[in-house]
Amino acid sequence: MNALQVRDITVTRGAGPVIREVGFTLEPGRITALVGPNGAGKTSLLEAISGVLPAARGSVHIGDVEVTKHSRVARAKLGLAHIEQGRAVFPGLTVLENLKLTARTWPRVDEVLALFPELDKRRNSPTALLSGGEQQMVVLARAFAARPKFLLIDEMSLGLAPVVFTRLLPMVTRFASEGAAILLVEQFTHLALGVSQDAIVVSSGRVTYQGTAEALLAAPNTLHSAYLGE
Amino acid sequence: MLQGALAGLAAGGLYAVLAVCLTLMSRLVRVVNFAQSATGMFGCYVAVHLSIQVGLPTWAGTVVGILIGGALSALLGWIISTWLAEADIGTRSAVTVAVLLLLISLSFILFGNKPQPFHPILDGPAFSVNGVVVSQVTVVTVLLSVVIAVGCRALLSKTSFGLELRALSERPTTAELMGIPAKPLAVAVWAVTGLLSTLVISIVAPSQSNDATSLSMLVVPAAAAALLGGFRRLDLAVVGGLVLGMAQGAVAQVDSLSVVRYFLPFLVIVGLLLWSQRKEVWDVAR
Numbered sequence: 077m078n079a080l081q082v083r084d085i086t087v088t089r090g091a092g093p094v095i096r097e098v099g100f101t102l103e104p105g106r107i108t109a110l111v112g113p114n115g116a117g118k119t120s121l122l123e124a125i126s127g128v129l130p131a132a133r134g135s136v137h138i139g140d141v142e143v144t145k146h147s148r149v150a151r152a153k154l155g156l157a158h159i160e161q162g163r164a165v166f167p168g169l170t171v172l173e174n175l176k177l178t179a180r181t182w183p184r185v186d187e188v189l190a191l192f193p194e195l196d197k198r199r200n201s202p203t204a205l206l207s208g209g210e211q212q213m214v215v216l217a218r219a220f221a222a223r224p225k226f227l228l229i230d231e232m233s234l235g236l237a238p239v240v241f242t243r244l245l246p247m248v249t250r251f252a253s254e255g256a257a258i259l260l261v262e263q264f265t266h267l268a269l270g271v272s273q274d275a276i277v278v279s280s281g282r283v284t285y286q287g288t289a290e291a292l293l294a295a296p297n298t299l300h301s302a303y304l305g306e
Numbered sequence: 307m308l309q310g311a312l313a314g315l316a317a318g319g320l321y322a323v324l325a326v327c328l329t330l331m332s333r334l335v336r337v338v339n340f341a342q343s344a345t346g347m348f349g350c351y352v353a354v355h356l357s358i359q360v361g362l363p364t365w366a367g368t369v370v371g372i373l374i375g376g377a378l379s380a381l382l383g384w385i386i387s388t389w390l391a392e393a394d395i396g397t398r399s400a401v402t403v404a405v406l407l408l409l410i411s412l413s414f415i416l417f418g419n420k421p422q423p424f425h426p427i428l429d430g431p432a433f434s435v436n437g438v439v440v441s442q443v444t445v446v447t448v449l450l451s452v453v454i455a456v457g458c459r460a461l462l463s464k465t466s467f468g469l470e471l472r473a474l475s476e477r478p479t480t481a482e483l484m485g486i487p488a489k490p491l492a493v494a495v496w497a498v499t500g501l502l503s504t505l506v507i508s509i510v511a512p513s514q515s516n517d518a519t520s521l522s523m524l525v526v527p528a529a530a531a532a533l534l535g536g537f538r539r540l541d542l543a544v545v546g547g548l549v550l551g552m553a554q555g556a557v558a559q560v561d562s563l564s565v566v567r568y569f570l571p572f573l574v575i576v577g578l579l580l581w582s583q584r585k586e587v588w589d590v591a592r
Contacts, residue, residue, distance in 0.1 A: 127483075148482040148483050149482055149486070152482070152483060152485035154486050157484070158483045164480045165474060166472070166473045166476060166477055169473065169476070173469055175472055176466075178484055218484070220487075222484065
């Protein structure tokens with residue numbers, strides 16, 4: 077099966093669990109929005125999937141392979157990419173060098189740059205000198221260049237103006253339409269749900285809703301109660 | 307004075323190579339390796355032991371010694387990459403101080419505390435300028451420092467391997483999430499710098515103080531040279547090493563100042579640290 081499965085995963089950070097027995101499946105070509113209040117455990121969940129944090133219990137499967145004990149590098153080689161919170165560029169590398177890290181070939185670099193004309197103009201600039209929006213484009217472009225099967229995106233909009241974020245969101249949709257399974261954590265909940273097919277709401281480390289994004293948008297009380305802890 | 311400065315160039319080349327190694331370590335694997343020259347010293351002592359006690363030809367003993375220096379460094383790199391992968395640079399560097407002391411003690415236990423009877427790998431003059439003789443050791447160490455610095459710069463800026471190393475040095479976790487194998491790359495950097503340190507020490511050791519402590523403490527002038535480049539720039543590390551070696555050689559020619567040559571690296575370190583902090587003071591004052 078060409079899907080990413082999270083089975084009853086529990087993640088601990090410091091004193092106690094921050095994620096408790098969460099399970100879901102990411103299907104190819106679909107975007108799943110993962111929403112919830114600050115401190116709900118969204119970032120920890122993504123980090124456990126990609127191997128930044130160990131899972132205390134439960135398992136992660138990429139296709140038919142259980143990767144719970146695999147290294148981050150091994151998971152990446154199986155097609156998993158993780159865009160971390162903040163702007164995870166390599167500041168001392170140029171735009172081209174950032175892309176070359178994952179694209180491997182120059183035609184693939186050109187292909188990705190065609191999607192981001194703003195970056196094409198600054199291809200030889202060190203990424204430290206780019207604006208916040210441009211840096212996030214580099215991160216997104218770098219992930220696309222790798223052609224991952226599964227993409228975890230953590231708060232892509234953090235520190236960006238909404239207008240910049242709405243410029244990036246169609247790229248995520250486009251990437252899903254090419255067959256990638258995407259897990260999207262986003263503070264702009266309605267924008268995220270608007271481009272997603274599926275939705276998961278987490279609150280205090282537990283799943284409080286799992287279903288279609290459309291249904292969640294139609295039931296705002298479910299979302300409000302998660303955020304307000306009701 | 308010129309004779310002294312040129313005589314100091316051999317030591318300068320040695321400092322320059324070690325400074326390049328320290329700079330690479332700091333940039334790529336986030337550690338100031340205080341055991342940089344101690345691993346080289348230990349490899350060289352093994353080489354001397356193999357040729358004097360076991361009877362291996364000098365060249366064979368030297369090759370084995372260089373490989374042991376590289377392996378020791380790789381082992382230390384593996385330990386730090388495994389158990390201190392997420393530790394800050396201060397913690398990682400502190401571990402290398404312990405290794406420095408361990409290697410000095412171990413060499414005392416295994417080889418005694420006397421200077422070793424090194425067989426010179428290179429001997430004799432290379433050429434003379436206005437009656438001032440330049441030795442083969444001087445020519446080789448200076449060339450080696452330049453070639454290593456230029457080679458490393460080309461490797462880092464022109465190859466995929468270098469690109470991955472630079473990415474790893476800036477954001478190790480992000481690099482790993484992209485499939486760049488952090489640990490093998492880091493261990494490779496440790497191994498290569500260990501090999502280079504042992505190689506250059508084995509060339510220069512026969513012609514200078516070669517007791518375990520003196521060779522291990524070569525890390526001090528090397529650190530002074532690396533500091534000139536801010537532990538970032540390879541070219542300035544080379545220049546720093548060569549200039550420091552020449553300055554020590556020149557000062558040694560003046561009887562009233564000859565003792566100063568031992569303090570020169572410390573003076574350079576203090577001077578550079580004060581110079582590097584001048585903006586901090588100014589900014590805070592504002």
